[in-house]
Amino acid sequence: DIQMTQSPSSLSASVGDRVTITCRTSQSISNYLNWYQQKPGKAPKVLIYAASSLQSGVPSRFSGSGSETDFTLTISSLQPEDFATYYCQQSYSTPRTFGQGTKLEI
Amino acid sequence: QVQLQESGPGLVKPSQTLSLTCTVSGGSISSGSYYWSWIRQPAGKGLEWIGRIYTSGNTNYNPSLKSRVTISVDTSKNQFSLKLSSVTAADTAVYYCARDYYDTAYYFDCWGQGTLVTVSS
Numbered sequence A: 001d002i003q004m005t006q007s008p009s010s011l012s013a014s015v016g017d018r019v020t021i022t023c024r025t026s027q028s029i030s031n032y033l034n035w036y037q038q039k040p041g042k043a044p045k046v047l048i049y050a051a052s053s054l055q056s057g058v059p060s061r062f063s064g065s066g067s068e069t070d071f072t073l074t075i076s077s078l079q080p081e082d083f084a085t086y087y088c089q090q091s092y093s094t095p096r097t098f099g100q101g102t103k104l105e106i
Numbered sequence B: 001q002v003q004l005q006e007s008g009p010g011l012v013k014p015s016q017t018l019s020l021t022c023t024v025s026g027g028s029i030s031s032g033s034y035y036w037s038w039i040r041q042p043a044g045k046g047l048e049w050i051g052r053i054y055t056s057g058n059t060n061y062n063p064s065l066k067s068r069v070t071i072s073v074d075t076s077k078n079q080f081s082l083k084l085s086s087v088t089a090a091d092t093a094v095y096y097c098a099r100d101y102y103d104t105a106y107y108f109d110c111w112g113q114g115t116l117v118t119v120s121s
Helices: none
Strands: A004-007 A010-012 A019-025 A033-038 A045-049 A062-067 A070-075 A085-090 A102-105 B003-007 B018-025 B035-041 B048-054 B059-061 B069-074 B079-084 B093-102 B106-111 B115-119
Touching: A004 A085, A019 A033, A019 A085, A019 A102, A033 A062, A033 B106, A045 A062, A045 B106, A070 A085, B003 B093, B003 B106, B018 B035, B018 B093, B018 B115, B035 B069, B035 B106, B048 B069, B048 B079, B048 B093, B059 B069, B079 B093
Parallel strands: A010 A102
Antiparallel strands: A004 A019, A019 A070, A033 A045, A033 A085, A062 A070, A085 A102, B003 B018, B018 B079, B035 B048, B035 B093, B048 B059, B069 B079, B093 B106, B093 B115
16 A cells, blocks of 8 residues: 655644645655545545646645655645645555645644 | 435444445436545544445455455446445444546545444444
8 A cells, every 4th residue: 555644744824824735655656646625524625636736616825746755735825714634645556545634723 | 516425324233234325416427437436534533445436347445444345336326335344343434435536647526425424332
């Protein structure tokens, strides 16, 4: 299985801040990396797929970059609705695996 | 707009079989190059992929659960289902169904709202 390591596990930030979350994989996965946002009691929602493609309807303040084993999710200017938990996920191989999550708090 | 909805018992006894169904609406489960997945999340923890099925019936399972999992599809009902046998308290989680969509990479683009399954006597 491909292991996913996100950092940090939690992050405190303020509205308007620029935030970066990192995901590292245990082996090279090219660009087969996705990012999800999950709010309490809700299903995850895809933000970024294929490392850097913005899902339709997702605000442009979200961006993704990286390849091989190192990836980042950046939120350029935090909005109140962005406080949530973020997960990376690889789609290079099965079993699909997720990072442990990054909880973004005010 | 495709929507997914999980259904099934919210309480299962230890050693029994957990059975859930995901109903797809707003589109045919057979159209497009999609896989259909099950994912679970214990309370306060991260996401675990259980497995997936293609409409041809081809399946992939997480090796950690493979001996206990069966995923099937009923195209006539636009549904796919999960069976997890010999459950224990460790299987207590919110279970999600999701569409595994392909656009330069596979990703879960549509999710059900999730259903909590508790394993307890």
